Amino acid sequence: MPTDEELMARYLSGDRDAFRELFRRYAPLVLRLVSRDLRPDEANDLVQQTFLLLHRARNDFKSDARLRPWLCTIAVNARRQYLRDTLRHKTLDREFAEARVDRGFLAVNDAEERVRAALAGLPADQREVIVLHWMQGLSFREIAHAVGASLGAVKVRAHRGYLVMRQALNPNDDGGE
């Protein structure tokens, strides 16, 4: 199976099938990355936008670069711009906080819902790092590149975020290593 970078090289030389393969390989990941807190139609638009920007920026791609963090940064930027333009980031944070109180965090039985609620309770910068690391499987170095922070800062955010998540999901856990 060709690597992402080989596919990108083929795409740069005009192979449309290589783009389709990249899309099929990465659209689910990009969708997961951008869809949090958005309606499905908004998330789909952002996926389209991300790949359109990938197409427009294709000549910036260096042959020794890795595609995944490159694409993730484009998606993260697109999502941030969207939230900022629609003035929703503050609203969303408030909605999360209200939802957490209204629904009663400990009363949520479903594991996924509990994780979502725990994530929603995190500060935005920690939530972003946790999503990229835990759910998307990016390395800390890749995340640092994607969110424009230092490696140390990303590790601190992840540590704090995971600690809060653990305490939220296992209230009896004292958080010790």
Added chain:
Amino acid sequence: MTKKPTHAAPDAPELELLLHAVEARLAQERGAIAWLRSRPTWLRASFAATWIMLLVAAAGFRGAGFSITNVHRQLALLAYATVLVFALAELLRPTHRFERSALQRGLSALAILTPLLVPFLSLVAPDPSAVARLPGCMTVGISVAVFTLAWLRALDRTGHGARSTALLAVGVAGLSGNLALALYCPSAELSHLLRWHMPVGLLVVLPYVQLLRRRGARLPSG
């Protein structure tokens, strides 16, 4: 915390529908603007810088010229050029680089405020030898700003789809107009600068913001 949450991944037909939608948009990526937007960042930056330099130089040749003995003009040129370089670098940042929104906001504010503040430099650096001003300063300034804005939009990969980018582009356009005027018009008279130079940026900002509001859509369709 061993189990990852399951997200509703798109099934194959949904994925193919999305792919068709993307390919339909890619099929529209033709023509000069699509070509410009897909150039490497260093080339887009060169195109932008060259364009602005040409417009500014043309204004200089038509106007007061490049023999800059007026202290106010020297300070104004320095202020405009410095902010312009930083704002342009951020504006044409590669798409895969992390977006620093605080920096972008700061540069937008600086790009818009600089033309409002620079006229007051004439108070600390008066030039009694200022010759009679040329007519049409505002026409020249706005023309340079509008042509710059149009060119920057053609070079922007989101087509100013994001408001923050659009605002920074307007700031750069206003700076270009004022930079051109600093070469075009020899006047250091405060009332003239406030009346005919300073509003150039604002007169571009306000209609463009209205246009973007009316457009509403923010996805980069070009």
